[in-house]
Amino acid sequence: MPSRFSIRDSVPAFSTADCEHALFAAKWPEGFRCPRCGHPHYYEVSSRGRRLFECRSCSHQASLTAGTVLEGSRTPLTKWFQAMFLMQIGISARLLAELIDVTYKTAWLINHKLRHAIGEWDRERPLEGDLQLLGEYYGYEYHRYLGSLIVQQGLKPQPIVVGASLDGAGDIVHLKMKAVDGPEGDDAARRGGAGGEEAAERFVQKHVVGGGADDRAERLERGHRGPTALHIAWREAVRWLAWTFGGIGPKHLQAYLNEYCFRRLLCRNDMLAELIACCGTTKTITYRRLVGSRSGIRPIPWAYRRPARSGRRAG
Ligand SMILES: [Zn+2]
Numbered sequence: 001m002p003s004r005f006s007i008r009d010s011v012p013a014f015s016t017a018d019c020e021h022a023l024f025a026a027k028w029p030e031g032f033r034c035p036r037c038g039h040p041h042y043y044e045v046s047s048r049g050r051r052l053f054e055c056r057s058c059s060h061q062a063s064l065t066a067g068t069v070l071e072g073s074r075t076p077l078t079k080w081f082q083a084m085f086l087m088q089i090g091i092s093a094r095l096l097a098e099l100i101d102v103t104y105k106t107a108w109l110i111n112h113k114l115r116h117a118i119g120e121w122d123r124e125r126p127l128e129g130d131l132q133l134l135g136e137y138y139g140y141e142y143h144r145y146l147g148s149l150i151v152q153q154g155l156k157p158q159p160i161v162v163g164a165s166l167d168g169a170g171d172i173v174h175l176k177m178k179a180v181d182g183p184e185g186d187d188a189a190r191r192g193g194a195g196g197e198e199a200a201e202r203f204v205q206k207h208v209v210g211g212g213a214d215d216r217a218e219r220l221e222r223g224h225r226g227p228t229a230l231h232i233a234w235r236e237a238v239r240w241l242a243w244t245f246g247g248i249g250p251k252h253l254q255a256y257l258n259e260y261c262f263r264r265l266l267c268r269n270d271m272l273a274e275l276i277a278c279c280g281t282t283k284t285i286t287y288r289r290l291v292g293s294r295s296g297i298r299p300i301p302w303a304y305r306r307p308a309r310s311g312r313r314a315g
Contacts, residue, residue, distance in 0.1 A: 007089065008099055011082050019077040020051065023064055026280025035067060036060040069117045069279040075106055083110045084275050090263060092244050112290050114275065115255040117282040118262045121274070127165045127174050128209040131217040133200055134162040134230045138179070138238065138253065158250060160257070161203040162234050163217075172229050175265055176207050177237060177257040179250075233264055 024032075032042050034055035041056040052061045065071045070080055079100045086096060097107035139157030158179055165174040180199040200219070205211035220228055237260040241248050248256050266274050 007086070007091070007095075011085060011099060014078045014081045014085075016076070016078055019081045020064060022081070022276050023068065023070070023077065023280055026277045027064065027068055029277075034058060034060055035062050067283060069113045069282045069284050071284040073110075073113075073284075075102060075110065080110065080279075081276075083107070084114060084279065085272060087111070087114055087259070087275060088263065088271050090240060090244060090259065109287055109290070112252070112255065113285060114279065115259050116285045116290070117275070117278045119255060119258050120282045121262065121278040122176065122258050125174065126207055126209045126211075127163055127176060129165045129173075129216075131204075131208065132164050132166060132220055132228065132230055133203065133217045134220040134222060134226070134228075134234065135200060136160045136162055136222050136234050138241075158253065159199055160234075161200055162230050163203060163207060164230055164233075170229070172233065172265075175230075175233060175261045177234070177261055178203055178207060179254050179257070233261075236260075236264070 032040055032053060034040075034042070034057065037055060037058045037060070039055050039057035042053040043056060045052050045054050045061065047061075050063060052063055054061045065073070065077075070077070073080070079102060082100045083096060086099065091099075093104060093108035093111050096102075096111060097104045100107070102110070136159075137157035138160050159181075160177055161180050162177045163175070164172045167173050180203055200217075204217060208217075220226065220230060223231070225231075237257065240260060241256060245256070262275075263271060
């Protein structure tokens, strides 16, 4: 595992001009288009230090970040790009704050806005072709030393469906991990239920092209020692969540799973380009909506949460 010093050395010092160029290309891949009238030509003007693109036809002024995930942010473009670069590693907001020199809240918000763009990317790309489905549960304690998952008493894990499109050689070409409503709890997990048949069907309906026809899907048996590429990917995801974040609560679990799948699917260079591209075409999300958004998943008492200390000291 790389130390934070080697990570720090690996973060490129992007120039503002390079970042502007890359964001321009992501936002207008076919060249400038006026957001109001679609005209392809512009004048460049600057207002209060901001670079604006003024339409030659209707005089509408568009900023580079308007309509992108970066809209409204006061954090410099170069730091956003460093955060995108670091998303290839998958680090915590605490470490990101330290590495790009912003507050924890800013780092948290940047990471979540990037995950929001990844979520949109994921939504536009359903699975297709030959499928494998694996019903799993999140919420076991990951044992760092034993390298295994331990069921704790009284724990109610969250049902997850891991689904992948495979190529002829059986390699993963597309991957999704989705939290699903379903029977939760130890008993269901021990019986090997994948959140139930119903959960798998709902997953197929929602995330597979022409959803409903799930007869092409091969169901894998759950178990963290399973040998297939899906089992391995799930194990990696759980390990990443445990080591980097100490586990994730139900509210944002889906966003982290989306991030993991995005990284798993795209090799390093492609991932940065793809991330910039989807940030340039995704409308931003506000802090209020991020913290207020309900995942639709019922809250589960997670294993890694330390029990509240009972009994106040008399004093
Ligand atoms: Zn215009």
